[in-house]
Amino acid sequence: MSHADLLPADVPVQLIDPDGRVTASADALPSPEALLRAHEALVIGRRINDQAYALVRQGRLAVYPSSHGQEACEVAATLVLEQQDWLFPTYRDTVSIVSRGVDPVEVLVLLKGDWHSGYDPVATKVAPQATPLATQLLHAVGVAHAATLRGEDTVVMAMCGDGATSEGDFHEALNFAAVFKAPVVFFVQNNEFAISVPLARQSVAPSLAHKGVGYGVRGQRVDGNDVAALLSxxxxxxxxxxxxxxxxxxxxxTYRMQAHTNADxxxxxxxxxxxxxxxSRDPLLRSAAYLTAQGLLTDDRVAEMDEKAEQVAAAMRAGLMADVQPDPQELFQHVYAEPTPQLREQAAFLAEELSREDAV
Known part of the structure; x- marks a missing residue:
C-alpha cells in the first residue's frame, strides 16, 4: 500500500444528497432491498430515541445519550456486519445495538441503573456499552487480534465519537491494530461536539480520518447522514x-441534534x-425522499414500518416501567469465579441482617 492510498478524499463520500437526489453513478448505490432494510431500521431507531427520551422524563431511565440525527451511522454500522462479527459500541450507540438484534430493554437497563450490561456480550457479539471515551477501542483490537490468532473469520466494528480521537487509547488502538494487521474498522461518528467542546478545539488535522496516516491505517470520509453512502x-x-x-x-x-444527554x-x-x-440534512427524511421518488417506499410500506416501530416502543415502555425488586446478594456474585472467604463472610453477614429486618 502506497502512502497516497492511506489518505482520505478531500470531500466526504456522498451518494444521495439531502433532497433525495442521486449524486453518483446509480451502480454505486446499494441494492433497493438493502436501502429499504436500512430505512426500516432508521424509522425504528428514531422511535427508540424518542421513546427513550420520554422514559427519562418519566423517571424510568436515569439518563439517555440520544443519537437523534445520527441514526444512519447507527444502523449502517451493524447492517454491514456478518453474524460472526463483533460490535464495540459507545454509550450513545443504543440504536446500533438494537439494529444488531439485541432487545432494546436489555440494552437500556444499564441506563436505568442496573449493575450489569443487560445482554450477553458473547451470545450477541456486542461488547458492553462503554462510558469512558475510547477504552473500548483497545478491547476491540484485542478481540480482533485474538480472532486472527485462532484463524476465525471475524471483523470488529469499533465505534467512537470525535471526542474519543483526542484520547490516548484511540492512538494506542490504531497503532497496535496496524502493527498486527488486526481486522478492525474504527468508525468515528464526528457529530461536531465532544459534549461542549467543538471539533475546532480538539484537532487541527484536515480531518479525523487523516489521523490514520501516522499509523499506516487507511482513512475514509463519508456523509454521515447518507445511509446509502455509509452502507457502501x-x-x-x-x-x-x-x-x-x-x-x-x-x-x-454528522450532527448531534439533541443535547449530549438529558442532563446537558x-x-x-x-x-x-x-x-x-x-x-434539512436529516438522514430519515433523505432516505424517505429517495425511496419515495424511486417508487420503493409506498404508503403501505410506510405504515408497516411505523407499526413495527410502535411495537418496539411499546415493548420498551412495558419492560422499562416494570418495577424490579433487587436482590442484595447479587453484590457478591460474579466478583470471582470462586468466592473468596471474605466474600462468603460478607454475604452471610448481609443475609443475617436482612433476615433480622424481615423478622421485625
Missing amino acids: VLGAAVEAARSGEGPQLVEAH DATRYRTDDDVEAWR
Missing part, C-alpha cells in the same frame, strides 16, 4: 479488513440556528 463505505471497509488488508478508519460527518444544556455552547441548519 463501511461495507467496503469491512471487506478490506476481512480480506487481510488490516485496520480501516472511517469518519462519518446544549444552549450554553451552540445556538438554535446552528442546529436548524442541520434539520
Whole structure:
C-alpha cells in the first residue's frame, strides 16, 4: 500500500444528497432491498430515541445519550456486519445495538441503573456499552487480534465519537491494530461536539480520518447522514479488513441534534440556528425522499414500518416501567469465579441482617 492510498478524499463520500437526489453513478448505490432494510431500521431507531427520551422524563431511565440525527451511522454500522462479527459500541450507540438484534430493554437497563450490561456480550457479539471515551477501542483490537490468532473469520466494528480521537487509547488502538494487521474498522461518528467542546478545539488535522496516516491505517470520509453512502463505505471497509488488508478508519460527518444527554444544556455552547441548519440534512427524511421518488417506499410500506416501530416502543415502555425488586446478594456474585472467604463472610453477614429486618 502506497502512502497516497492511506489518505482520505478531500470531500466526504456522498451518494444521495439531502433532497433525495442521486449524486453518483446509480451502480454505486446499494441494492433497493438493502436501502429499504436500512430505512426500516432508521424509522425504528428514531422511535427508540424518542421513546427513550420520554422514559427519562418519566423517571424510568436515569439518563439517555440520544443519537437523534445520527441514526444512519447507527444502523449502517451493524447492517454491514456478518453474524460472526463483533460490535464495540459507545454509550450513545443504543440504536446500533438494537439494529444488531439485541432487545432494546436489555440494552437500556444499564441506563436505568442496573449493575450489569443487560445482554450477553458473547451470545450477541456486542461488547458492553462503554462510558469512558475510547477504552473500548483497545478491547476491540484485542478481540480482533485474538480472532486472527485462532484463524476465525471475524471483523470488529469499533465505534467512537470525535471526542474519543483526542484520547490516548484511540492512538494506542490504531497503532497496535496496524502493527498486527488486526481486522478492525474504527468508525468515528464526528457529530461536531465532544459534549461542549467543538471539533475546532480538539484537532487541527484536515480531518479525523487523516489521523490514520501516522499509523499506516487507511482513512475514509463519508456523509454521515447518507445511509446509502455509509452502507457502501463501511461495507467496503469491512471487506478490506476481512480480506487481510488490516485496520480501516472511517469518519462519518454528522450532527448531534439533541443535547449530549438529558442532563446537558446544549444552549450554553451552540445556538438554535446552528442546529436548524442541520434539520434539512436529516438522514430519515433523505432516505424517505429517495425511496419515495424511486417508487420503493409506498404508503403501505410506510405504515408497516411505523407499526413495527410502535411495537418496539411499546415493548420498551412495558419492560422499562416494570418495577424490579433487587436482590442484595447479587453484590457478591460474579466478583470471582470462586468466592473468596471474605466474600462468603460478607454475604452471610448481609443475609443475617436482612433476615433480622424481615423478622421485625
